[in-house]
Structure formats: C-alpha cells, structure tokens
Amino acid sequence: MDNTGENKADATLDLSGVKCPINFVKTKLKLEEMETGQLLEVVVDDGEPIRSVPKSLKDEGHKILKVDDLGGRFKLLIRKGA
Amino acid sequence: MEIQDKSKLNLEDMKSGGFIKERKKDLFTVRLRVPGGRLSFEKMEKMAEVAKKYGRYGYVHVSVRQSIEIVGVHFDDIDAVIKELDSVGQKIASCGARVRVPTACGGCEYNPNGIMDAQKMVLEVDEKFFGRECHHKFKIGFAGCPIDCPKSSEMDLGFMGMVDPEWSEEECTGCTLCSKACIEGAIVSDSDGKPIYDPEKCIYCGDCINRCPTDAWGEKRKGWFVRVGGKHGRHPRSADDIIKFLPNEKVCDFIDKTVTWYNNNASGRERIGTCFDRVGLDKYKKEVVEDFKE
Structure with missing residues (x-):
C-alpha cells in the first residue's frame, strides 16, 4: 500500500473545464517533462474526464496514488511511471 | 465473342462462389473474403490492381x-480475377444459403477496450465454417467487448x-x-470509498478493472457472451441471449452444434431466429445449449 498522506506534488495542472482527450494530452505532456517517480497533481472534471483520464494514465504505465473529490471536480495525484 | 460456358452458367453456383449478378448483362460483383475486416x-494493393484492371466503374x-x-x-474476366487475387492468397467470399464470412471488431491487440481476441477467433471460425450449406444465410460476428460494435444482437x-470482475x-x-468508471451503476462507493458491487447491474465490460x-x-x-437468432433485413429480429462466458475452446463446438441443429430443425428458407419463433427457443436450449452451461 502506498503511503500517500505526506506526498507533495512536484507539479500541478488544473484541467477544470478541459475536455477529453485534450486533458489527457496535457497531462501526458506535463509528465514527459518530469522524472520517473515524481508526482503530478491534476484536477479534472466529473463525468467523462474522471472516467477516461485515469484509464489512459494506467495504460501508459503511470500510477494514481490518490483521488480527492472536490465536488464536481477531482484531484488526482499521479506518480510518473518508467 | 460469346462464351460457350455461359449456357452452363448457373446463377446459384455463381453466388456460392461470391459472384453476384448485376443489373447490366454479363456484369458481376465479385465479393472478396475478408474475415473480420482485417486486410x-x-x-x-493486389485488390486495387485487379479492380483497376477488371472493374468497370472506377x-x-x-x-x-x-x-x-x-x-x-x-x-x-472472372477466371482471371480469381487467379490474380489468388497470387497473394486472396480468396473469394460467398453469398446465398450458407455460413458467411464472419465479421469482427479490431479486437484486443490494439483497441484498449478489447477483452477477448475477436480477430484470432474470427480466423479460426472462418477456416472451419465458411461456406457450410444451410437453409438460409447464416451470419456470425465477434465483438471484443460489450460496446459491441459488430452488433451481436443482429x-x-x-x-x-x-x-467477470473480482x-x-x-x-x-x-x-x-x-x-x-462504472456507468451501469453496478458499483457504488461506501463512506470509506470501498466498492459495493451489484452483479445484477454488471454488463462485464471491465471498465472497473482497467481504471x-x-x-x-x-x-x-473471461469469455464470450453468446446471442443467437438475430437478423436484419425485411423482418428484423433481435437475438436471444443464450450463454455467458463461453470459453474460446468451446466456440467452434458450439457453432458446429448450433448450425447442425439449425439444419435439422429449420424449414425451407428460414433463418435460425425464425425457426426459434416457430419451434420454440426451449427446444434449441434443451438440445444444444444445455451441454455448454457451466
């Protein structure tokens, strides 16, 4: 089990109002600038974005450590995969 | 010059070979065998070359x-068309009252939603069943997941x-x-965020697993959800849901027994769904499906 309580994000990205698949593309581009193991925090909307972005991230080998419900939006803490 | 063989030309034979008579005299449509749509x-390239050479419409x-x-x-030109396509192993399809070339979605090799290998199965089924004679046409299709692009119910x-998620x-x-992830409402979260799963609402799509x-x-x-008796055409009929989670290794046996049952029970030019409506679905279930239930 990951101990995510104290994890601090190395970068953040607010994708409120950004539609699929642009939200994922932006997340991907940001992750490409980062090192393996670093943490990225993104905010995505409810609905299609919260259904699709986590799946695409998993497919590409990244790991979601934490999901916070912000009410209508979600904050995802992502650890960059290899 | 008139072709001597033309007097012997039997349209039904031509159809079994995938040659369909067109409006204009002596012109035919040549239907090519592309199981699962993978080309x-x-x-x-060979198709394009042959089509340019022999097709008259551009x-x-x-x-x-x-x-x-x-x-x-x-x-x-039909003989030449057959020969030239065969140089790359391209075969001609069929029409008429027989098992048709099976269809499939792209499958699970590159499509992230794919659960079962529709492309692999379609090749095996095409190899074993293509062209088998029936009372009427018999169409088989494979969808890799419950999004069901190939329309299993038709x-x-x-x-x-x-x-099946666990x-x-x-x-x-x-x-x-x-x-x-679950848009079917089969999973709701409790106050700790843990899932409460309702199998009655689950359509086995795997969205929970892959997220x-x-x-x-x-x-x-994993396995195949099987639907039997669907058709479109003049009198559309939606297929009956028959089996859940049929494993790959039982698919060909199931098709074989179903087509045999169809040939023994249908009357005249009757599709299998119409046959169900006449003799009762229970007869089919009892005589074929029972042996495949877990």
Missing part, C-alpha cells in the same frame, strides 16, 4: 459485412467478449475511481 497491405464497394466488392466485372450467432479488499485504497490504480479489481474469468 494486409499486400492484399489491399470504384469498389466496401460491404456492410467488411468485405471488399469489386463491381462491374465482366463474366469473361447476428444469427453473435459473440461478445466479457470479463475485488480484493487488501489492495483497495478506497479511491472511488471504480464507481466513477483501478492498484489492481484491487481483477479478472475472475
């Missing part, structure tokens, strides 16, 4: 069942990949992504 570049038709049809081929025999509490972090960040949701089993 190598090599075959595509285009081909992409059929509803994933084949390429070279239109406007003169009767005299097939005489439709297969749709599905996965949850492990140990791995679960209570992130709630599974309940967000779970910790693999707390995994695969219990």
Whole structure:
C-alpha cells in the first residue's frame, strides 16, 4: 500500500473545464517533462474526464496514488511511471 | 465473342462462389473474403490492381459485412480475377444459403477496450465454417467487448467478449475511481470509498478493472457472451441471449452444434431466429445449449 498522506506534488495542472482527450494530452505532456517517480497533481472534471483520464494514465504505465473529490471536480495525484 | 460456358452458367453456383449478378448483362460483383475486416497491405494493393484492371466503374464497394466488392466485372474476366487475387492468397467470399464470412471488431491487440481476441477467433471460425450449406444465410460476428460494435444482437450467432470482475479488499485504497468508471451503476462507493458491487447491474465490460490504480479489481474469468437468432433485413429480429462466458475452446463446438441443429430443425428458407419463433427457443436450449452451461 502506498503511503500517500505526506506526498507533495512536484507539479500541478488544473484541467477544470478541459475536455477529453485534450486533458489527457496535457497531462501526458506535463509528465514527459518530469522524472520517473515524481508526482503530478491534476484536477479534472466529473463525468467523462474522471472516467477516461485515469484509464489512459494506467495504460501508459503511470500510477494514481490518490483521488480527492472536490465536488464536481477531482484531484488526482499521479506518480510518473518508467 | 460469346462464351460457350455461359449456357452452363448457373446463377446459384455463381453466388456460392461470391459472384453476384448485376443489373447490366454479363456484369458481376465479385465479393472478396475478408474475415473480420482485417486486410494486409499486400492484399489491399493486389485488390486495387485487379479492380483497376477488371472493374468497370472506377470504384469498389466496401460491404456492410467488411468485405471488399469489386463491381462491374465482366463474366469473361472472372477466371482471371480469381487467379490474380489468388497470387497473394486472396480468396473469394460467398453469398446465398450458407455460413458467411464472419465479421469482427479490431479486437484486443490494439483497441484498449478489447477483452477477448475477436480477430484470432474470427480466423479460426472462418477456416472451419465458411461456406457450410444451410437453409438460409447464416451470419456470425465477434465483438471484443460489450460496446459491441459488430452488433451481436443482429447476428444469427453473435459473440461478445466479457470479463467477470473480482475485488480484493487488501489492495483497495478506497479511491472511488471504480464507481466513477462504472456507468451501469453496478458499483457504488461506501463512506470509506470501498466498492459495493451489484452483479445484477454488471454488463462485464471491465471498465472497473482497467481504471483501478492498484489492481484491487481483477479478472475472475473471461469469455464470450453468446446471442443467437438475430437478423436484419425485411423482418428484423433481435437475438436471444443464450450463454455467458463461453470459453474460446468451446466456440467452434458450439457453432458446429448450433448450425447442425439449425439444419435439422429449420424449414425451407428460414433463418435460425425464425425457426426459434416457430419451434420454440426451449427446444434449441434443451438440445444444444444445455451441454455448454457451466
């Protein structure tokens, strides 16, 4: 089990109002600038974005450590995969 | 010059060979066998070459069942068309009252939604059953997942990949992504974020599994959801749901027994769904399906 309580994000990205698949593309581009193991925090909307972005991230080998419900939006803490 | 063989030309024989008579005298549509709609570049190039040489309309038709049809081929050229296509292993399809070339979606090799290998299965089924004579046409289709692009409910025999999800509490972090992923309402999160699963609402699509960040949701089993008796056409009929989780290794046996049952029970030019409506679905279930239930 990951101990995510104290994890601090190395970068953040607010994708409120950004539609699929642009939200994922932006997340991907940001992750490409980062090192393996670093943490990225993104905010995505409810609905299609919260259904699709986590799946695409998993497919590409990244790991979601934490999901916070912000009410209508979600904050995802992502650890960059290899 | 008139072809002497033409006097012997039997239209039904031509149809069994995938040559369909067109409006204009002596012109035929040549339907090509492309199981599952997967077409190598090599075959595509040869088709284009042959179509340019022998097709009279300047285009081909992409059929509803994933084949390429070279239109406007003169009767005299049919032998040459067959021979030239065969140089790359491209075969001709069929029409009429027989098992048709099976259709499939792209499958699971590159499509992220794919659960079962529709392309692999379609080749095996095409190899074993293509052209088998029946009372009427018999269409088989494979969908890799419950999104069901190949429309399993419209097939005489439709297969749709599905996965039974299984949850492990140990791995679960209570992130709630599974309940967000599940648009069927089969998963809701409790106050700790842990899933409450309702199998009655589950359509076995695997959305929970492929979104779970910790693999707390995994695969219990995979297999084919089987629908039988669907058709479109003049009198559309939606297929009956027959079996859940039929494994790959039982698919060909199931098709064999179903087609045999159809041939023994149908009357005249009757599709299998119409036969169900006449003799009762229970008869089919009792005589064929029972042996395949878990």
